[in-house]
Structure formats: structure tokens, C-alpha cells
Amino acid sequence: MVNLEVKTSVNSYPIYVDENIRHQTKHFLPKKYSVIHIVTDKRVADLYLDDLKESLEGHPHVFHSIIEEGEKSKCVADFEYLHTRSIQFGLDRESLVIALGGGVVGDLAGFVAATYMRGIDYIQVPTTILAHDSSVGGKVAINHALGKNLIGSFYPPEAVIYDVQTLQTLPAKEVRSGYAEIVKEALIADKGLFDNIMQTKLSQVTNDTLKDHIFRGIKIKTHFVQADEKEKGIRAHLNFGHTLGHALEAKYGYGELAHGEAVAIGMLFAMEVSNTIYSKNLPVELLYKWLKDNGFPLLIKEINIDSLFNQMKLDKKVVNNQIQLVLLKDIGNPVTLELSDEDLQNYLETFINKMTKI
Missing domain, CATH: 1.20.1090.10 (Dehydroquinate synthase-like - alpha domain)
Structure with missing residues (x-):
């Protein structure tokens, strides 16, 4: 396994890169969380959501939300939808958001985490090559009709778990x-x-x-x-x-x-x-x-x-x-x-x- 560490003004977080590590996700969590909310899109859900949920087996409160594929999901409507789901699932300040997917999922879920109750932890689990870039660095955002990523924040994750085996299914x-x-x-x-x-x-x-x-x-x-x-x-x-x-x-x-x-x-x-x-x-x-x-x-x-x-x-x-x-x-x-x-x-x-x- 290849490991890197990113040091920021608010935290330091590890980046794990290897094959099939999505099956060991719970071992990479930095602490215990009250509720876990997995955010993913339809295509990735069909491929890898069950793997991730199984890797968290034993945790009493694991929920998920599925958005549409593509850049159009980085919008105010989906941002509000994920906040609503988080409230319904009972997320508190000791909860975790996991972004399972590509850059759209990572940016959107990260911005939800950055703004929910003024900020809770999130972890990036990238499933695209593009997300090697977007999942690192803590830039989270949604789009505005007049421009890309104009509504967002700098909010680093607690970890990046990069299972390169998931890249084999990319179009x-x-x-x-x-x-x-x-x-x-x-x-x-x-x-x-x-x-x-x-x-x-x-x-x-x-x-x-x-x-x-x-x-x-x-x-x-x-x-x-x-x-x-x-x-x-x-x-x-x-x-x-x-x-x-x-x-x-x-x-x-x-x-x-x-x-x-x-x-x-x-x-x-x-x-x-x-x-x-x-x-x-x-x-x-x-x-x-x-x-x-x-x-x-x-x-x-x-x-x-x-x-x-x-x-x-x-x-x-x-x-x-x-x-x-x-x-x-x-x-x-x-x-x-x-x-x-x-x-x-x-x-x-x-x-x-x-x-x-x-």
C-alpha cells in the first residue's frame, strides 16, 4: 500500500492508495462515529455501494443517499436534498459523510459535510481517475448556472481511501x-x-x-x-x-x-x-x-x-x-x-x- 500525508492548517489527513482497500474501510476510519452517511451516484452504487456497506459491518447506523450521475448534480437542489437526508438520518456533530464516487460526488458531499451543523467529518473514497485530483486538497463546491464551482469552501477530508481496482470499470x-x-x-x-x-x-x-x-x-x-x-x-x-x-x-x-x-x-x-x-x-x-x-x-x-x-x-x-x-x-x-x-x-x-x- 502507498501512503501519503497532507498537512493543512486545520488537520493532517492520510491518503491510502492500493487495490481492493474499499473492503477494509472501517480500518481506516480515524475515530468512532455516531452515524455514517454514504453519498454516491447511481452508477457507482450499483458497482461498489454494497462493498462499502459490508466493510462497515457492525456499525449500528449506516445510511446512504444516491444522486444522479454527472455534473448537473452539483447543484443547490441536490445540496439541499443531502442536507435533508442527513437531518432525517439523525446525523450530529460526531457523524461522518463518506463520498463514494468521482469528482462530482466528492465535491458535493464534501460541501454538504462542510456546511452541515457548521462542519462535520467526511472521507473521500474516489472511484475515478479524475478524482485523484479533486479528492485531495479540500476544495469542495457546487456549481451555479453562471459558472462552475462558484459556491464552495476549503474543507479538508479526514482521509482519502483510493481503491484503484475500482478504476477498471470506468468508461x-x-x-x-x-x-x-x-x-x-x-x-x-x-x-x-x-x-x-x-x-x-x-x-x-x-x-x-x-x-x-x-x-x-x-x-x-x-x-x-x-x-x-x-x-x-x-x-x-x-x-x-x-x-x-x-x-x-x-x-x-x-x-x-x-x-x-x-x-x-x-x-x-x-x-x-x-x-x-x-x-x-x-x-x-x-x-x-x-x-x-x-x-x-x-x-x-x-x-x-x-x-x-x-x-x-x-x-x-x-x-x-x-x-x-x-x-x-x-x-x-x-x-x-x-x-x-x-x-x-x-x-x-x-x-x-x-x-x-x-
């Missing part, structure tokens, strides 16, 4: 989405990891390779989280590719483009802007070819550039109405740069015109 779209975040981490911090991934075919990835890539991605995420817990400085570098990515998600409607698929396009954009500003030769074509070879949807449908730009202006990293774009001076050397509206619109128009004709 190809989710594998792509998760790997985009590992590529992001590699580009901002680890050229060796980036080079290794560029030689990996996702349809043939082995469990050992997957564990290695995930662990290295989590280590990178942990480094940035511990250095900048509340995203006041370098933690913002983890948003590489996300400014355009989030805007594309919102404009197309959450769910049409998976989060990582949108971020992949955002990374291509950020790398091209980086090459222009810093006169670099970042491997945009190499990344583009790898994305295309692994089935990422890269053709941007006709989209109103002014509308897309306005959506980017809703990004959480906007300061004084100016977009702070995460760029690369080189692989492993990210920077945050404030761009004028005129420059950004020009870069965006050039990029979108290119991506609508590929």
Missing part, C-alpha cells in the same frame, strides 16, 4: 477525463511524468502504470496544496488549462464535454499562448497528437467567441475584472500572468478558429 470517456488532470500535473511539475504519459496508450494502460501515474499526480497535488492551502499563490498553478476548460464546459452544458476533455483543450490553448508570450517551443503538437490518438474530442463546434470570453471572465481567478491565466515558461515552470482583455480575445479568436477547422 473510456472517464479515463480520458482523469488522465487530462495527470497530464496537467506533469506539465506544471514533472517533465519525466509528461514524457512517460506521452508514450502511454490509454486503452492499454496496466494497473501498475496507472498506480504509478496516479501516485505521482497525487504527490504533485499534495505539494501545491501544502505550500498554498487557500489558493492565494502557487496553488493557482493547478488551474493550468482550466480557465478556458471551465468556460467550454459551461457553454456546451455540463456533461457534453467531460471536465478533463475540456481541460485538455484549455491546456493546448495555454501552451500556445505561452509559446507566443515567452518565445518558447513547448510540445503543443506532441500533446495534440497524443490527445487525438487517445480519442479526446478536440474539434470545437461553432461557438460565439465573445460569449466564450465573457464566460472566462467569470473564472474564480479573475482579479479586478482581469483574467489571470496560468501559463508555462517551460515544462515544470508555471506562472500566472494577467492578460488584457484585448490580448486574450485575440489569442482566443486565433485558437478557436484553428480548433474549429481541425
